[in-house]
Amino acid sequence: MRHYLRRTTSFVRLLQKKYPSSNIRCLGDWTFRIALLFFIVLCGFAWYQRTINLWALKNIGDTFIHKDIGTRQIVLGAFWREKDEQNVKGRFAVVHFLGDVRMEHPVYCFSKQPDNRYLISHATVQRIHKGKRANSDVCSWAGHIAECEVEPHAYREFRMGTTLAVEDSFIITPEAPIKEKKHDLVVCMAPMYMYTDWEILLAGIGMGERLLEAKNRLISETWMALGATKIVVPIQSASTTTYKILKEYEKLGIVIIRHWPKWPVLSDVNPNGLVLSRGIEESHVNCLFFVKPFADLVVFTDIDDMLLPNDPTMVSKGINLKILRSLFAEHPQAGSLLFEHRDVQFSYPENQNKYTLSTFNFDFLQNSRNKMNCNVWRMKTRVAVNASRVDSVNMHETGIHRFGYVQTRVPCRQAHFYHLRHSHAVVPSPTPIDMSPLSKLLNE
Numbered sequence: 001m002r003h004y005l006r007r008t009t010s011f012v013r014l015l016q017k018k019y020p021s022s023n024i025r026c027l028g029d030w031t032f033r034i035a036l037l038f039f040i041v042l043c044g045f046a047w048y049q050r051t052i053n054l055w056a057l058k059n060i061g062d063t064f065i066h067k068d069i070g071t072r073q074i075v076l077g078a079f080w081r082e083k084d085e086q087n088v089k090g091r092f093a094v095v096h097f098l099g100d101v102r103m104e105h106p107v108y109c110f111s112k113q114p115d116n117r118y119l120i121s122h123a124t125v126q127r128i129h130k131g132k133r134a135n136s137d138v139c140s141w142a143g144h145i146a147e148c149e150v151e152p153h154a155y156r157e158f159r160m161g162t163t164l165a166v167e168d169s170f171i172i173t174p175e176a177p178i179k180e181k182k183h184d185l186v187v188c189m190a191p192m193y194m195y196t197d198w199e200i201l202l203a204g205i206g207m208g209e210r211l212l213e214a215k216n217r218l219i220s221e222t223w224m225a226l227g228a229t230k231i232v233v234p235i236q237s238a239s240t241t242t243y244k245i246l247k248e249y250e251k252l253g254i255v256i257i258r259h260w261p262k263w264p265v266l267s268d269v270n271p272n273g274l275v276l277s278r279g280i281e282e283s284h285v286n287c288l289f290f291v292k293p294f295a296d297l298v299v300f301t302d303i304d305d306m307l308l309p310n311d312p313t314m315v316s317k318g319i320n321l322k323i324l325r326s327l328f329a330e331h332p333q334a335g336s337l338l339f340e341h342r343d344v345q346f347s348y349p350e351n352q353n354k355y356t357l358s359t360f361n362f363d364f365l366q367n368s369r370n371k372m373n374c375n376v377w378r379m380k381t382r383v384a385v386n387a388s389r390v391d392s393v394n395m396h397e398t399g400i401h402r403f404g405y406v407q408t409r410v411p412c413r414q415a416h417f418y419h420l421r422h423s424h425a426v427v428p429s430p431t432p433i434d435m436s437p438l439s440k441l442l443n444e
Contacts, residue, residue: 073097073098073099073105073144073162074097074098074099075095075096075097075098075172076096076097076098076143076261076282076286077095077096077175077286077289077290078093078094078095078096078172078173078174078175079093079094079096079174079175079289079290079292080092080093080094080174080177081093081094081147082292082293082388084388085292085388085402087403090149090152091149091150091151091152091154092147092148092149092150093109093147093148093150093158093172093174094145094146094147094289094391095107095123095145095146095147095148095160095172096143096144096145096282096285096286096289097143097144097145097146098141098142098143098144098282099141099142099144100141101127101141101142104125105125105144105146105162106122106125106162106163107122107123107125107146107148107160107161107162108120108121108122108123108148108160108161108162108163108164108169109121109123109148109149109150109158109159109160109172110158110159110160110161110166110169111150111151111154111158111159112151112154112158113151114153118159118166119149119150119151120164120166121148121149121150122148123146123147123148123160124146124147124148125144125145125146126144126145126146126147126391126392126400127142127143127144128142128143128144128145128281128282128285128392128394128399128400142281143281143282143285143392145285145391145392145400146160148160156173157171157172157173157174158171158172159171159172160172175290177293177294178256178293178294180230180293180294181294182294182295182296183229183230183291183294183295183296184227184229184296184297184321185227185228185229185295185296185297185298185299185320185321185324186228186229186230186231186232186291186294186295186297186298186299186387187223187228187230187231187232187298187299187301188232188283188284188287188288188291188298188299188300188301189231189232189233189234189301189302189303190234190280190283190284190300190301190302190303191234191235191236191260191279191280191283192233192234192235192236192237192238192242192303222306222308222438222442223306223320224254225317225441225442226307226308226315226317226318226319226320226321227317227318227319227320227321227322227324228299228320228321230254230255230256230291230294230295231249231254231255231256232255232256232258232287232290232291233246233255233256233257233258234258234259234260234283234286234287235257235258235259235260236260236261236279258286258287258290260279260283260286261279280395281392281393281394281395284300284383284393284394284395285391285392285393287300288300288385288387288390288391288392288393289391291387292387292388295387296386296387297321297324297325297328297384297385297386297387298384298385298387299320299324299382299383299384300382300383300384300385300393301382301417302382304419304420305341305382305417305418305419305420306417306418306420307320307323307324307339307382307384307415307416307417307418308320308417308418308438309323309415310413310414310415310416311433312418312433312434312435312437312438313434313436313437314437315437315438315441316441317441323415324337324384327408327410327414327415328386331408333404333405333406333408334386334405334406334407334408335385335386335389335390335398335401335402335405335406335407336383336384336385336386336389336390336393336398336401336405336407336408337383337384337385337407337408337409337410338381338382338383338397338398338407338408338409338410339381339382339383339384339410339415339416339417340374340380340381340410340412340416340417341380341381341382341416341417341418341419342371342372342373342374342412342416342417342418342419343371343372343419343427343428344368344370344371344372344418344419344420344427344433345367345368345369345370345371345426345427345430346367346368346420361443362438362439362442362443363439363443364439365435365436365438365439365442366435366436366439368420368433368435369432369433369434369435370427370430370431370432370433371418371427371430371431371433372427372428372429372430372431373429373430373431374411374412374413374416375429380396381396381397381409382396382417383396383397383398385398386405388402389401389402389403389405390402390405
């Protein structure tokens with residue numbers, strides 16, 4: 001140790017002789033300034049990369065916010081369990097509620113029997129997911145489903161509470177199943193907000209019809225043309241044009257409009273923060289239980305995500321139903337299929353102001369000439385399920401499966417979703433595509 005100290009001291013003395021103290025001080029100052037400038041530039045690049053993504057910016061903000069544990073659950077929906085999904089006798093109800101993931105939620109159901117006494121059952125509570133941001137308690141509320149047995153003749157309502165005291169409970173009225181024929185393929189859209197463009201809406205819904213006395217002809221659109229027979233659209237808010245279009249589709253029996261609440265979270269001018277940040281998982285679960293009585297297969301997706309053949313020139317009517325049925329036949333134990341999605345170069349029609357509903361067409365799809373290829377890395381996913389085999393769906397995966405069924409991941413090269421977003425003017429690792437056949441199909 002003494003040896004090293006002696007050598008260090010000698011080296012310092014040598015520097016003092018060779019360079020005056022003022023020069024050393026000046027050199028040190030400039031070294032510090034350059035290092036500081038480099039550090040600032042480095043931090044700037046890091047901060048830019050973190051904040052160009054709104055979700056990353058929100059994660060940073062959540063780090064400095066704290067929320068106390070809440071004890072009041074928020075009920076989002078209640079449904080009767082379908083008989084063909086039961087493996088035990090009795091009548092069961094499913095309550096979908098929002099609750100804090102940091103605490104347990106004891107739930108009890110009370111239903112009156114013929115002798116006017118209450119049948120009390122302890123509900124089985126399952127958490128749908130861990131919360132959008134499990135590392136911060138500000139967004140620790142997540143969806144749960146509580147399933148309990150009720151009196152067999154309780155067809156309209158029962159009571160639910162968090163204690164065994166019936167006087168502390170409140171009335172739950174499960175949603176009555178709507179009268180619908182059995183549908184082979186139903187699509188549950190993510191909640192819609194007011195900034196959704198009607199052009200994307202038309203590209204994402206369904207089948208061509210003459211509306212408003214043949215004046216406004218809404219032309220054949222993707223999901224309905226490719227196999228879906230019913231689309232469920234939860235609306236948090238919508239522009240007047242978009243809502244009028246949806247109402248016309250509703251009159252035709254193509255679309256079911258459902259109200260979806262604005263989430264009680266952070267104040268945020270970006271509608272994605274209010275809808276996408278917290279509501280998609282719960283919306284998908286709510287939609288799943290709503291369509292269980294009349295749906296065989298269900299796809300959960302954003303309005304700009306579409307299932308198409310890997311080679312879009314192979315597109316044809318009903319092709320999506322064929323793809324899904326073949327995959328479920330290939331994987332008999334699959335309760336759900338997990339598809340990757342690939343970013344697609346996409347642009348709106350030029351001179352959008354000149355378009356109206358009566359003159360709108362899908363020729364602009366021919367401008368989409370590239371999509372991201374099937375690389376090895378994992379991409380975000382979309383979900384298709386057999387409705388009777390699952391009880392929950394998250395944003396990019398399934399959750400609770402029934403009767404031993406499992407989630408099956410579909411290789412990208414076998415099938416994947418197309419992510420048509422106008423911000424994708426250029427896509428990484430592109431592969432050429434020809435969307436002309438789809439454009440022609442939708443224009444017919």
